[in-house]
Amino acid sequence: MPRNALYAQSGGVTAVINASAQGVIEAARAAPDRIGKLFAARDGIVGVLAEELVDTGAESVETVAALRHTPGGAFGSCRYKLGSLEKHRAHYERLIEVFRAHDIGIFFYNGGGDSADTCLKVGRISQQLGYPLQAIHIPKTMDNDLPHTDCCPGFGSVAKYTAVSIREAGVDLASMARTSTQVFILEVMGRHAGWTAAAGGLAAESVGDAPQLILFPEVAFDEARFLAAVAHNVRHYGHCAMVVSEGLRTAGGEFLAEAGGRDAFGHAQLGGVAPLLADKIKAALRCKVHYAQSDYLMRSARHVASKVDLDQAYAVGRAAVEIAAQGRGGVMVSIVRTADQPYAWSLAEVALTEVANVERKMPSEFIREDGFHITAACRKYLLPLIEGEEPPPFRNGLPQFARLKLQAVPARTGKTFDWQSGT
Amino acid sequence: MPRNALYAQSGGVTAVINASAQGVIEAARAAPDRIGKLFAARDGIVGVLAEELVDTGAESVETVAALRHTPGGAFGSCRYKLGSLEKHRAHYERLIEVFRAHDIGIFFYNGGGDSADTCLKVGRISQQLGYPLQAIHIPKTMDNDLPHTDCCPGFGSVAKYTAVSIREAGVDLASMARTSTQVFILEVMGRHAGWTAAAGGLAAESVGDAPQLILFPEVAFDEARFLAAVAHNVRHYGHCAMVVSEGLRTAGGEFLAEAGGRDAFGHAQLGGVAPLLADKIKAALRCKVHYAQSDYLMRSARHVASKVDLDQAYAVGRAAVEIAAQGRGGVMVSIVRTADQPYAWSLAEVALTEVANVERKMPSEFIREDGFHITAACRKYLLPLIEGEEPPPFRNGLPQFARLKLQAVPARTGKTFDWQSGT
Numbered sequence: 001m002p003r004n005a006l007y008a009q010s011g012g013v014t015a016v017i018n019a020s021a022q023g024v025i026e027a028a029r030a031a032p033d034r035i036g037k038l039f040a041a042r043d044g045i046v047g048v049l050a051e052e053l054v055d056t057g058a059e060s061v062e063t064v065a066a067l068r069h070t071p072g073g074a075f076g077s078c079r080y081k082l083g084s085l086e087k088h089r090a091h092y093e094r095l096i097e098v099f100r101a102h103d104i105g106i107f108f109y110n111g112g113g114d115s116a117d118t119c120l121k122v123g124r125i126s127q128q129l130g131y132p133l134q135a136i137h138i139p140k141t142m143d144n145d146l147p148h149t150d151c152c153p154g155f156g157s158v159a160k161y162t163a164v165s166i167r168e169a170g171v172d173l174a175s176m177a178r179t180s181t182q183v184f185i186l187e188v189m190g191r192h193a194g195w196t197a198a199a200g201g202l203a204a205e206s207v208g209d210a211p212q213l214i215l216f217p218e219v220a221f222d223e224a225r226f227l228a229a230v231a232h233n234v235r236h237y238g239h240c241a242m243v244v245s246e247g248l249r250t251a252g253g254e255f256l257a258e259a260g261g262r263d264a265f266g267h268a269q270l271g272g273v274a275p276l277l278a279d280k281i282k283a284a285l286r287c288k289v290h291y292a293q294s295d296y297l298m299r300s301a302r303h304v305a306s307k308v309d310l311d312q313a314y315a316v317g318r319a320a321v322e323i324a325a326q327g328r329g330g331v332m333v334s335i336v337r338t339a340d341q342p343y344a345w346s347l348a349e350v351a352l353t354e355v356a357n358v359e360r361k362m363p364s365e366f367i368r369e370d371g372f373h374i375t376a377a378c379r380k381y382l383l384p385l386i387e388g389e390e391p392p393p394f395r396n397g398l399p400q401f402a403r404l405k406l407q408a409v410p411a412r413t414g415k416t417f418d419w420q421s422g423t
Numbered sequence: 424m425p426r427n428a429l430y431a432q433s434g435g436v437t438a439v440i441n442a443s444a445q446g447v448i449e450a451a452r453a454a455p456d457r458i459g460k461l462f463a464a465r466d467g468i469v470g471v472l473a474e475e476l477v478d479t480g481a482e483s484v485e486t487v488a489a490l491r492h493t494p495g496g497a498f499g500s501c502r503y504k505l506g507s508l509e510k511h512r513a514h515y516e517r518l519i520e521v522f523r524a525h526d527i528g529i530f531f532y533n534g535g536g537d538s539a540d541t542c543l544k545v546g547r548i549s550q551q552l553g554y555p556l557q558a559i560h561i562p563k564t565m566d567n568d569l570p571h572t573d574c575c576p577g578f579g580s581v582a583k584y585t586a587v588s589i590r591e592a593g594v595d596l597a598s599m600a601r602t603s604t605q606v607f608i609l610e611v612m613g614r615h616a617g618w619t620a621a622a623g624g625l626a627a628e629s630v631g632d633a634p635q636l637i638l639f640p641e642v643a644f645d646e647a648r649f650l651a652a653v654a655h656n657v658r659h660y661g662h663c664a665m666v667v668s669e670g671l672r673t674a675g676g677e678f679l680a681e682a683g684g685r686d687a688f689g690h691a692q693l694g695g696v697a698p699l700l701a702d703k704i705k706a707a708l709r710c711k712v713h714y715a716q717s718d719y720l721m722r723s724a725r726h727v728a729s730k731v732d733l734d735q736a737y738a739v740g741r742a743a744v745e746i747a748a749q750g751r752g753g754v755m756v757s758i759v760r761t762a763d764q765p766y767a768w769s770l771a772e773v774a775l776t777e778v779a780n781v782e783r784k785m786p787s788e789f790i791r792e793d794g795f796h797i798t799a800a801c802r803k804y805l806l807p808l809i810e811g812e813e814p815p816p817f818r819n820g821l822p823q824f825a826r827l828k829l830q831a832v833p834a835r836t837g838k839t840f841d842w843q844s845g846t
Contacts, residue, residue: 291716
C-alpha cells in the first residue's frame, strides 16, 4: 500500500495558489500506486498541528478542476512561522505525530520563504525521529522573492493586475487632467521588494504612457526629486500617473508610511504611503490628486490572472507529485526560463537547503538610473510573466468559484494540541 | 447640405463612455444625408469654449470600433459646470459663436446631471439668439443618479467591478482569517448615493458569502451598531468582508472621512473612510484589518466591464444620432426596462426639462431593514446591469486601447476665449 500524502497552503494567498492544489490533487489521483490518500490541512500547518485534515478524495473531478479558477486558499492558509527545531520542538514532534497517525509519508507545502524553511525543518525532524517523510515545497508568493526559480507562482497575476490597472487608470486620468485630477497614485503591496511596482512599468509601452513614475522600496525616497519629477510630468503631459510600493522608505531606511507622523492621539498615521504622497503633491504643486490602494484586490484578482502564471502554478503542483512518486524529497520545485521571446520554461528541483532563508532581491539593473522607472532588462524579464488570459467562468455577471466539501478526516492521535502555546 | 454635429464628453469618465462615442460616430457616418461633419470637442465643453475641435472623420473605422474597448474619455472630459444664463452669458454666447463658425446644428453632450443642465441651457440660449440648434443629452454617470432612465451607462461596469472585487477579496480573506486578517474593507466611490456600495451586495449569493456588511451613505453611521455587526460576523464566520461607500455620514450628516479628525498640523485626516473604520475595528475588536480603496480603478476597469452596460452605452450614442436625424432636440436618451429576467430594455427620450437638476436617489426599499445589506428588490434591479463580459483585446498581456489621431479643426471664430475668466 502506498503511503498517504498531505497538502497544505501557507502564507498570503494568491489568485493562482489553488491551481497548484489542483495540480497536486489531479496528479496524485493519477498515481494511485505511488500515492495513497491525499489529505489537505485546514489553514496550513496550523491545521496539521490541530489535526484538522480533510480528505481531498471527497471532492468531485469538477470541483478539483474549478480550483483552477478560484482565488484565495481553498483549504485555508496561515501566517504562522515555526522557529528553530529547539525552540519549537513540541510543534515539530506534534507534526510527526499527526503524520504517523495518518500514515502520511509525503508532505507538500505550498508557500513562500517561511514555508520553505518549515518544509526543510520538518524533513530534518523526521530524520531525527526516524520517521520516513518526503517533504516537498511548492513555490507560491506574490512577492517573487524565492531564490533559484525564474519566478514565483502568484507573482505573474499580481504583476498583470498592476499593469492593467495603471494602464486603465492612466487613460482615465489623462482625460480629466485639464480641469480636474492631474496626478494619480496606485499604491501596491510588496513591503520589501519592488517587483510588483516594477510590473506596473510594463503598461508604459510608448513615451508618455502611464505610469510616468514608479517608486520602488529599493530607492530611498527623496522628496524634492520626487516632486520635481511629478511637476515635470504634469508640465510635459498634463498629468502624472504613478505606481508606488507600500514599502517606500526614507534614506534612513524607515518605512515612509510609518515615518509620516502621528495624529493628535499619538496613533501612527493611517492609510499607507499613497495619501502621504498625495498630501505632499497637493501642497507643493497645488493640483488635484487621486489615489487607489488595491491591497487584497490585487492578489485575489483571478478575473484578470496571467495564463502563464496559472500554467506554472498548476505545473509546479503536478511536478511535486512526480517528485514524490519517484521517492525524493527535501526539494522545492523551481521554474527554469529557457527562452524569453517567446517565453519557454521547464521545471527543475532545488534542494531546500539552498532555498530556505534566502531572499531574492530585485536586481539593481532593473531600475532605471534616475530611480523612477524600469529598464529594458526588467521589461524583458517581466513581460512573459503576465502573458495570456484565462478568465473564470461567469454566471449572473460574476466569476464562479469552487465550493469544496472539505470533508473532515476523523482524528486519530487521540490528543489535542494548542498550536499557540505548543501544549 | 446637412449641418455639422459636435460631440463632447463631460464629468467623471467611465469604462464605457467611449462606447457611446463609438455609437455616435458610427451612426453619424451612416447618415451622411442628415448629419454633416461630426466634430468632437477636446476636454468637453471647455474645448468648445476654447474652439479646440477635432474632426472625427479622420479616425479610421478600426479606431472608432476600438473605442468600444477603451476606458477613459477618448476626446477628454471636463469638470466644469456652467451656471445660469445670466451669470455665464458670455460663455453661452461663445458656445453659439463657435457653433455658428463651424455650422454646428447638433450638439451631443455625453455626461451626467450637470451636463444635462448645460445641454438644456445651451438649447435655450440658441433659441434666444435665434440660432437653430438641436441639443441632445447622452446619459453617462457611474453615480447612476440621472432620473427617468432605468440606469446610467457607466454604472453597470462599476457595479460589476465592485461585486467581482469583493467576491474575490472575500475568499482571500476567508482563507487567512484563522491566523491573520479577519476584516476586509473595500471603499468605493459614490459620495451621495449608495448605488455602487449596493452593487457589492450582488456577490453575496449564499449565506455567509462576502460581503457580509455594506455601509451606505443613506444610513447614518452608528459606531456601536457597526462594531457589533462586525464582531458578530467575525464570531459567526471567522471573518467579515464589507463594502463601504466613501460618502458614509454621521447622524449629523457630516462625511465620516472629514469628521475623522485632524492631524497634528491641523490637516483633515487623509485617506478616506476605510482607514478610519479599520482603526475603530482594530481598537475595539483587536483583530487584523485590511482595506482597499479602488478609486479610479473601479470606473476605468474596462477589462471587467459589463456587457449590458457596454451595449447600452453604445445604443444611447446611436439613438442620439437618430433623434438628431429626425430633427428633434432638447432631450436625453433614456433606457426603459421592459423585463427583469431575462433583462430586456428599449430606448426612449425624455425632455431635458425633466432631467436637469433632478437627482435620482436609491429607494429606501433597496436597503435591508438593519441598514447593513441590500434587499431582494435591490438585487432584482441591479443584477441585470452587471451581466455579460466582453473583455478588450489583449496583447503582451495587456488590454489594447484606441489611439486617436485627434486631428485639430482649424479655428474659424478668429477670437480667443478664456473659459476661466469668461473673456
